[in-house]
Amino acid sequence: xxxLVDTRTVLIGGEAGQGLVTVGQLLSQALVRAxxxxxxxxxxxxxxxxxxxxxxxxFGAGEIGAPAETIDLLVALDQESIALHRGELAAGALLIAxxxxxxxxxxxxxxxxxxxxxxxxxxxxxxxxxxTLLGLLEELLAAGVEEMxxxxxxxxxxxxxxxxxxxxxxxAEAGASFALPERPAAGGASRAMVNGNEALALGALSAGLRFxxxxxxxxxxxxxxxxxxxxxxxxxxxxxxxxEIAAVNMAIGASFAGAPAMVATSGGGFALMVEGVSxxxxxxxxxxxxxxxxxxPATGLPTRTEQADLEFVLHAGHGEFPRALLAxxxxxxxxxxxxxxxxxxxxxxxPIFILTDQFLADSYRAVEPFEVRALPAxxxxxxxxxxxxxxxxxxxxxGVSPRLLPxxxxxxxxxxxxxxxxxxxxxxxxxxxxxxxxxxxxKLDVLRWEVLPPRLEGAAExxxxxxxxxxxGAAAAEAAAELRARGVAAATLHFTQxxxxxxxxxxxxxxxxxxxxxxxxxxxxxxxxxxxxxxxFEATGHVRRCDGLxxxxxxxxxxxxxxxxx
Amino acid sequence: xxxxxxYGKYETAWCPGCxxxxxxxxxxxxxxxAGLAPHQVLFVSGIGQAAKAPHYLNANVFNGLHGRALPAxxxxxxxxxxxxxxxxxGDGCTYGEGGNHFLAAVRRNIGLTVVVHDNQVYGLTKxxxxxxSDAGFVTKAQPEGVHAEPFNPVETAVALKANFVARxxxxxxxxxxxxxxxxxxxxxxxxxxxxxxxxxxxxxxxYAWYRQRVRELPAGHDPTxxxxxxxxAxxxxxxxxVGVIWRGSRPAYEEHVPALAAGPLVGREMDRERLAAIIExxx
Ligand SMILES: Cc1ncc(C[n+]2csc(CCOP(=O)(O)OP(=O)(O)O)c2C)c(N)n1
Ligand code: SF4
Numbered sequence: 113x114x115x116l117v118d119t120r121t122v123l124i125g126g127e128a129g130q131g132l133v134t135v136g137q138l139l140s141q142a143l144v145r146a147x148x149x150x151x152x153x154x155x156x157x158x159x160x161x162x163x164x165x166x167x168x169x170x171f172g173a174g175e176i177g178a179p180a181e182t183i184d185l186l187v188a189l190d191q192e193s194i195a196l197h198r199g200e201l202a203a204g205a206l207l208i209a210x211x212x213x214x215x216x217x218x219x220x221x222x223x224x225x226x227x228x229x230x231x232x233x234x235x236x237x238x239x240x241x242x243x244t245l246l247g248l249l250e251e252l253l254a255a256g257v258e259e260m261x262x263x264x265x266x267x268x269x270x271x272x273x274x275x276x277x278x279x280x281x282x283x284a285e286a287g288a289s290f291a292l293p294e295r296p297a298a299g300g301a302s303r304a305m306v307n308g309n310e311a312l313a314l315g316a317l318s319a320g321l322r323f324x325x326x327x328x329x330x331x332x333x334x335x336x337x338x339x340x341x342x343x344x345x346x347x348x349x350x351x352x353x354x355x356e357i358a359a360v361n362m363a364i365g366a367s368f369a370g371a372p373a374m375v376a377t378s379g380g381g382f383a384l385m386v387e388g389v390s391x392x393x394x395x396x397x398x399x400x401x402x403x404x405x406x407x408x409p410a411t412g413l414p415t416r417t418e419q420a421d422l423e424f425v426l427h428a429g430h431g432e433f434p435r436a437l438l439a440x441x442x443x444x445x446x447x448x449x450x451x452x453x454x455x456x457x458x459x460x461x462x463p464i465f466i467l468t469d470q471f472l473a474d475s476y477r478a479v480e481p482f483e484v485r486a487l488p489a490x491x492x493x494x495x496x497x498x499x500x501x502x503x504x505x506x507x508x509x510x511g512v513s514p515r516l517l518p519x520x521x522x523x524x525x526x527x528x529x530x531x532x533x534x535x536x537x538x539x540x541x542x543x544x545x546x547x548x549x550x551x552x553x554x555k556l557d558v559l560r561w562e563v564l565p566p567r568l569e570g571a572a573e574x575x576x577x578x579x580x581x582x583x584x585g586a587a588a589a590e591a592a593a594e595l596r597a598r599g600v601a602a603a604t605l606h607f608t609q610x611x612x613x614x615x616x617x618x619x620x621x622x623x624x625x626x627x628x629x630x631x632x633x634x635x636x637x638x639x640x641x642x643x644x645x646x647x648x649f650e651a652t653g654h655v656r657r658c659d660g661l662x663x664x665x666x667x668x669x670x671x672x673x674x675x676x677x678x
Numbered sequence: 679x680x681x682x683x684x685y686g687k688y689e690t691a692w693c694p695g696c697x698x699x700x701x702x703x704x705x706x707x708x709x710x711x712a713g714l715a716p717h718q719v720l721f722v723s724g725i726g727q728a729a730k731a732p733h734y735l736n737a738n739v740f741n742g743l744h745g746r747a748l749p750a751x752x753x754x755x756x757x758x759x760x761x762x763x764x765x766x767x768g769d770g771c772t773y774g775e776g777g778n779h780f781l782a783a784v785r786r787n788i789g790l791t792v793v794v795h796d797n798q799v800y801g802l803t804k805x806x807x808x809x810x811s812d813a814g815f816v817t818k819a820q821p822e823g824v825h826a827e828p829f830n831p832v833e834t835a836v837a838l839k840a841n842f843v844a845r846x847x848x849x850x851x852x853x854x855x856x857x858x859x860x861x862x863x864x865x866x867x868x869x870x871x872x873x874x875x876x877x878x879x880x881x882x883x884x885y886a887w888y889r890q891r892v893r894e895l896p897a898g899h900d901p902t903x904x905x906x907x908x909x910x911a912x913x914x915x916x917x918x919x920v921g922v923i924w925r926g927s928r929p930a931y932e933e934h935v936p937a938l939a940a941g942p943l944v945g946r947e948m949d950r951e952r953l954a955a956i957i958e959x960x961x
Contacts, residue, residue, distance in 0.1 A: 305961075318948070368750075520945070521717070524739075526741075527739065528733075
């Protein structure tokens with residue numbers, strides 16, 4: 113069961129273009145290399161320069177899956193960061209800001225950045241100051257700076273290292289101190305730093321992904337960039353399509369021809385892909401679709417987070433066909449569920465979905481490096497002998513017909529988006545239609561055998577049970593841990609698979625609980641409603657968030673208190 | 679040896695006398711002449727009367743969505759460049775619903791042979807205007823006549839430097855078979871736009887109308903002269919040239935994709951050591 117972790121939060125605030133992401137990445141990486149666990153939350157505006165952006169790192173010795181709402185160390189790269197975040201500072205918090213900025217009464221270090229570094233390296237100087245305060249060794253910080261700049265621009269690397277050294281020396285002399293949380297045990301320093309989207313891409317690649325098509329859309333883009341970065345080395349085609357309609361149809365074409373395929377997008381792009389989802393179902397072509405959620409409708413809040421596309425994805429596509437929806441809650445699950453999605457797509461010969469969201473997509477964590485050497489990969493298509501004449505849609509027990517690949521045998525493979533005969537040709541024979549519908553729906557059993565059970569943390573009997581899915585799970589679990597620490601019987605039930613559901617896995621738990629509260633990042637309680645539809649179970653209440661920010665443990669606790677629940 | 683008979687004979691859902699029959703015959707003849715066996719060929723089509731053509735011969739077939747044949751074919755070609763991928767669909771499908779994909783596929787110069795049944799009308803939905811309908815064309819959906827400027831696919835493909843651009847006529851099947859044969863042999867994107875009489879819904883652009891206007895390109899036409907090709911492509915009206923209008927020499931898209939240097943994606947094993955090294959790098 114989850115313990116409360118002693119954590120601190122560093123928030124770096126500034127305008128886009130000030131090098132804030134660089135400081136954030138380097139500082140996060142150094143913390144991970146020093147053995148800490150992290151949970152990064154990024155906020156940014158839908159613009160390339162200016163605006164107010166933040167990179168918040170919550171760190172501690174144990175696992176952390178949700179952001180905190182207070183700041184212990186505020187690294188303000190501009191005046192606005194002080195004005196906006198002054199009110200969020202925890203007791204004893206420190207401010208790091210240029211001596212030219214007005215600290216507005218906050219305690220901290222007023223740093224003569226102009227003396228320490230040229231304006232271009234001010235962000236690396238800030239890294240030096242913050243890193244030193246956090247007890248990170250200069251060598252550790254310098255290694256990160258070298259890796260980031262060294263290869264591309266040796267001159268810039270040297271200048272940055274000088275700025276870093278100056279800043280570290282200045283901070284040590286300034287004599288400020290920062291109270292670190294409980295230290296991590298030895299041995300954590302070998303962890304890797306990944307965010308949800310990177311983990312998802314790596315999971316898919318490890319499962320044998322061969323073809324990936326995309327049209328850029330925040331917050332799915334980093335899945336695309338991760339696949340594209342490694343495509344040449346791993347023998348994968350990553351194609352930027354002319355639009356999402358092309359992307360999904362390309363993936364289906366590639367998959368039909370034998371390349372395990374995936375697309376990633378966000379709500380608006382997925383809206384365009386929906387006809388393709390039906391095509392994958394009708395042609396029985398394996399396809400993995402990643403939907404990185406952001407607030408809608410339409411273009412919504414392009415860079416914020418939400419969990420409001422569950423019902424859309426669950427029902428996307430015309431006609432009736434089987435599908436599965438997976439919803440990872442952290443990067444490890446992103447890796448594992450991306451793998452599972454590729455296998456399920458091949459096993460069920462149809463569309464499988466992964467729902468992630470901006471918070472998780474952009475949230476860096478320290479993870480045990482994924483061990484991929486021994487992991488199996490998907491094999492596309494059927495390899496044994498098949499009866500001649502070959503029939504792509506042969507009526508077989510369970511509905512999963514042998515899938516041959518075009519051009520790989522002497523057999524001809526015929527697939528059709530129209531209703532079709534067993535051999536793939538267009539038909540308007542309504543008796544055949546009836547049997548084909550049944551054959552396609554029978555494949556739901558393949559998915560039902562594999563349903564991931566929700567994870568229960570704590571004892572549900574008579575307790576306050578928080579039910580959450582996807583990235584909200586960690587906030588709910590931490591809120592429950594906090595409640596337990598206060599003497600309230602509380603537990604969490606976290607779903608990483610949203611469809612199909614197997615009520616046998618969780619209905620008894622819901623019934624045994626004293627009160628059941630659904631915690632989700634949308635305004636209407638989509639998962640709560642889905643569970644009610646499937647089981648008839650009525651929740652006691654809910655905590656919902658739709659202002660574009662991730663659900664935090666404090667948000668859950670406040671909402672429970674407001675409802676008199678805890 | 680591959681023969682026309684290998685490509686079979688099927689009953690069709692087309693109207694008697696339709697120009698589609700001429701194209702189907704020419705296609706089979708071209709495939710046999712090219713020595714391509716049915717299992718080496720993948721037909722990808724969209725939706726429409728023309729898009730049913732691949733069902734009427736022996737080959738691998740992916741009959742996808744209206745307008746989306748080109749992206750599906752692009753994916754299949756990238757997955758397995760060893761396949762001879764032929765896209766066959768109508769003018770509404772390829773230039774209307776699929777207009778953006780057409781532009782993108784030409785620009786990519788992906789190695790597809792694209793044969794468009796251009797009947798200047800929507801057949802399957804019973805006679806609405808298509809992007810290639812001439813101005814003034816009256817239909818039930820356009821009772822005042824088409825106002826939009828017709829799309830000239832041949833001119834567009836030449837302008838964007840598709841590797842091979844030809845115009846054929848369903849009423850000249852031998853000539854058409856030769857054009858398709860050359861398109862099959864060309865690397866990169868090859869377009870054969872085929873004038874195809876729709877005897878049910880296009881009472882203007884009939885066999886007789888086309889016969890009066892269609893002229894083989896003069897022997898002196900140099901398909902590698904881009905300016906001359908553009909001029910020939912633009913010609914429409916009293917005289918409509920057919921033949922190979924333009925030949926480019928850009929390398930096919932799939933030759934530029936690093937992952938394909940080691941052969942088709944299909945059937946390849948994942949390189950776990952390389953992936954492990956990538957993950958190692960995240961520490
Ligand atoms: C998304 C979508 N929109 C509309 C249709 C209906 N539809 C089917 S065929 C067709 C037009 C076909 O015209 P064309 O491509 O010129 O082929 P033809 O039938 O003339 O051979 C349309 C609009 C469809 N199937 N899908
Ligand atoms: S509707 Fe026109 S194009 Fe379609 S089969 Fe009949 S004649 Fe041919």
